[in-house]
Amino acid sequence: MALIVQKYGGTSVGSTDKIKAVARRVIECQKQGNQMVVVLSAMAGETDRLTAMANDIQKIPNLREMDMLLSTGEQVTIALFAMAVKEAGSDAISLLGDQVRIRTDRMHTRARIRDIDTTLLKKHLDAGRIVTVAGFQGVDDDGDITTLGRGGSDTTAVALAAALGADACEIFTDVEGVYTTDPNICSQARKIDHISYDEMLELASLGAKVLDIRSVGLAKRYNVPVHVRSTFSDNEGTWVVEEDRIMESMLVSGITYNRNEARITIKKVPDQPGIAAKIFLPISDAGILVDMIIQNTRDSHLTDMTFTVMRNDYARAMEIVKKVAEEIGAESVTGDESIVKVSIVGVGMRNHSGIASTMFQILAKEGINMMMVSTSEIKVSCIISEKYTELAVRALHDAFALDKDNVPLEEE
Amino acid sequence: MALIVQKYGGTSVGSTDKIKAVARRVIECQKQGNQMVVVLSAMAGETDRLTAMANDIQKIPNLREMDMLLSTGEQVTIALFAMAVKEAGSDAISLLGDQVRIRTDRMHTRARIRDIDTTLLKKHLDAGRIVTVAGFQGVDDDGDITTLGRGGSDTTAVALAAALGADACEIFTDVEGVYTTDPNICSQARKIDHISYDEMLELASLGAKVLDIRSVGLAKRYNVPVHVRSTFSDNEGTWVVEEDRIMESMLVSGITYNRNEARITIKKVPDQPGIAAKIFLPISDAGILVDMIIQNTRDSHLTDMTFTVMRNDYARAMEIVKKVAEEIGAESVTGDESIVKVSIVGVGMRNHSGIASTMFQILAKEGINMMMVSTSEIKVSCIISEKYTELAVRALHDAFALDKDNVPLEEE
Numbered sequence: 062m063a064l065i066v067q068k069y070g071g072t073s074v075g076s077t078d079k080i081k082a083v084a085r086r087v088i089e090c091q092k093q094g095n096q097m098v099v100v101l102s103a104m105a106g107e108t109d110r111l112t113a114m115a116n117d118i119q120k121i122p123n124l125r126e127m128d129m130l131l132s133t134g135e136q137v138t139i140a141l142f143a144m145a146v147k148e149a150g151s152d153a154i155s156l157l158g159d160q161v162r163i164r165t166d167r168m169h170t171r172a173r174i175r176d177i178d179t180t181l182l183k184k185h186l187d188a189g190r191i192v193t194v195a196g197f198q199g200v201d202d203d204g205d206i207t208t209l210g211r212g213g214s215d216t217t218a219v220a221l222a223a224a225l226g227a228d229a230c231e232i233f234t235d236v237e238g239v240y241t242t243d244p245n246i247c248s249q250a251r252k253i254d255h256i257s258y259d260e261m262l263e264l265a266s267l268g269a270k271v272l273d274i275r276s277v278g279l280a281k282r283y284n285v286p287v288h289v290r291s292t293f294s295d296n297e298g299t300w301v302v303e304e305d306r307i308m309e310s311m312l313v314s315g316i317t318y319n320r321n322e323a324r325i326t327i328k329k330v331p332d333q334p335g336i337a338a339k340i341f342l343p344i345s346d347a348g349i350l351v352d353m354i355i356q357n358t359r360d361s362h363l364t365d366m367t368f369t370v371m372r373n374d375y376a377r378a379m380e381i382v383k384k385v386a387e388e389i390g391a392e393s394v395t396g397d398e399s400i401v402k403v404s405i406v407g408v409g410m411r412n413h414s415g416i417a418s419t420m421f422q423i424l425a426k427e428g429i430n431m432m433m434v435s436t437s438e439i440k441v442s443c444i445i446s447e448k449y450t451e452l453a454v455r456a457l458h459d460a461f462a463l464d465k466d467n468v469p470l471e472e473e
Numbered sequence: 474m475a476l477i478v479q480k481y482g483g484t485s486v487g488s489t490d491k492i493k494a495v496a497r498r499v500i501e502c503q504k505q506g507n508q509m510v511v512v513l514s515a516m517a518g519e520t521d522r523l524t525a526m527a528n529d530i531q532k533i534p535n536l537r538e539m540d541m542l543l544s545t546g547e548q549v550t551i552a553l554f555a556m557a558v559k560e561a562g563s564d565a566i567s568l569l570g571d572q573v574r575i576r577t578d579r580m581h582t583r584a585r586i587r588d589i590d591t592t593l594l595k596k597h598l599d600a601g602r603i604v605t606v607a608g609f610q611g612v613d614d615d616g617d618i619t620t621l622g623r624g625g626s627d628t629t630a631v632a633l634a635a636a637l638g639a640d641a642c643e644i645f646t647d648v649e650g651v652y653t654t655d656p657n658i659c660s661q662a663r664k665i666d667h668i669s670y671d672e673m674l675e676l677a678s679l680g681a682k683v684l685d686i687r688s689v690g691l692a693k694r695y696n697v698p699v700h701v702r703s704t705f706s707d708n709e710g711t712w713v714v715e716e717d718r719i720m721e722s723m724l725v726s727g728i729t730y731n732r733n734e735a736r737i738t739i740k741k742v743p744d745q746p747g748i749a750a751k752i753f754l755p756i757s758d759a760g761i762l763v764d765m766i767i768q769n770t771r772d773s774h775l776t777d778m779t780f781t782v783m784r785n786d787y788a789r790a791m792e793i794v795k796k797v798a799e800e801i802g803a804e805s806v807t808g809d810e811s812i813v814k815v816s817i818v819g820v821g822m823r824n825h826s827g828i829a830s831t832m833f834q835i836l837a838k839e840g841i842n843m844m845m846v847s848t849s850e851i852k853v854s855c856i857i858s859e860k861y862t863e864l865a866v867r868a869l870h871d872a873f874a875l876d877k878d879n880v881p882l883e884e885e
Binding site (some may be wrong): 077080081111114115117118119120122123125126127129130132133136137139140141143144145147148154155157159160204205 | 489492493523526527529530531532534535537538539541542544545548549551552553555556557559560566567569571572616617
């Protein structure tokens, strides 16, 4: 008898009819001899409806009260789901984060799970019940309701699977799985059957649409096999698993892009120890995340510093940087919001050199100029002009033969 | 410094603007030097919306899950209210029934409060916070959410006032208070300034529109002064208090009517010991409440048995009674759904005889035939034909001079 944790997102439970359909699916899985834990999100639109009311009342809604408010969305869904299971002839019980005792820290609206008590869960599972747990929520040491942030239901599901030692954690969503790249801009994109945790982490921008990135880190840490699949079909989706369990690794597994970046360059910075800290400290103090940082030495005493920030932090970052640039005696500050970060990701890179240079060649062949480059063990990222996004993704997808199924490393 | 518990119903918090208005009102009351506990209902329409979804999913919704579902309504309101108070510059915190520890029995959807822990409430009150508590809900010994049934927020408010030893419990609603009779059918109806608990209990049908009858019993038991008043004006409403605190009692305080009754008569029942039990046991076994019961001896061995039930139980009750009548050898069963129960209520009756006969005279003068009569210490009820409802209420209101303010007993 296997123990399976399933998670259904907001669109999967967006109406009473859809909740009934999910109940039938879960019961079927139970009848195949599995113990079932079902994590549900709020019905589609509900979180937005509640947030709109909060914003109408308080300019910057109080975070504790926001959690009190938003956590009702999942509570509604699990109650309705438990009713649907019972109506369909099986037994079910709904449990809140507080009732399970999903203990978190006190960081309202972005709490982190500390531990999960599985006593009550196991009791109900052993009694043959389908246990449905409110996603996205926990309880802190004061007994206050906390929420885990957007995508938190994925984290709830993986954390429950880890705590229960489940055989699999299935994340149901409205797409068929994780694709080699965005099918909207590359018709050759192919569903990936198996992918490693590390690749999934690097494919954030592809993965974020189907699986919250934080839950992937958790799955990796506790080695929980995650199956991302569609609520609306019976097809196998994408399994996110340990690298060792993937028989034939691709050299490149996926191509991802991120339009949500902006570039800032400070020219002719006096090159002295501590200068980078002087620039980046006030930026991080303002809560702005810096992604790529590149430093080019111009001549012996001057350097150019280029980095990227999220596009909606661009204006604030520019303001801060201009002030700092003046203080440190840099020549000028320039910026560009029309950029995109294109990345190729694959665990196969670990053992193969030359992947980065292949990427550069492909881009050069298409006449695409690279502004910045950064590499990690399993990823190469290039900043290019935003207008080349589709062209670059398609050319790379084609060149690395991602449309072909499971090309083994040996054939390369 | 007084401690005041206020309760606002669903129409009072039916929109974000109304919630802001309630917040301003509560803050003003706090600024006058009071500690404030605020019990809120779900936003108007929310409970119906949730119930409709439940009914769409499960024919007879599971009661535990129903409580899980419905309790979200109040949770949303208290979170939004706490935000509104903070936005208006005062401090507030919202607490669920579970967090306060409003302990109830396990009777889902109609739980009864066992006890309330005031530790957390007092801590927040002493810190100067406005404490808002979700009405209608509690928690049982298993940690499951329970609800107190419709009107349960009134009970929450009175129970909190009792547990905290509050100076007053103010119930805010959309009317100005309790009236001598229904203003819709008697334009002379007058708002009552002070009324005793016992009278309020007997005036159920008048009172139920503004104050849940169960909460009146609780208020009486713990001697909590209850002030029923309008959310939408600053006028004093009706104080429901101990009889001793009302300086000048009226002979008759109010006139109430109840159209929700139906009459059943069993003719020529063999008059033997135990016959009443034979008739009424199967009725109560079916969960049907019987209100008035009258037995007329017809001759030495036969009796006529007449009683009333709620109108929506009438068909079921008739079915049961016909079967029983056959078994016990009664002659026939007749029934009437077009009846109304008109009652006069007043603590003054305790010391004054002749009130009932005055009532009979007034009705006779109007040509209204009485089908049944029952009396208690402070109430006289008559069953009459429904078509005479307005005529009877107006004639009695006029005859007992209820349009005149505080006629003292001595002047009668």
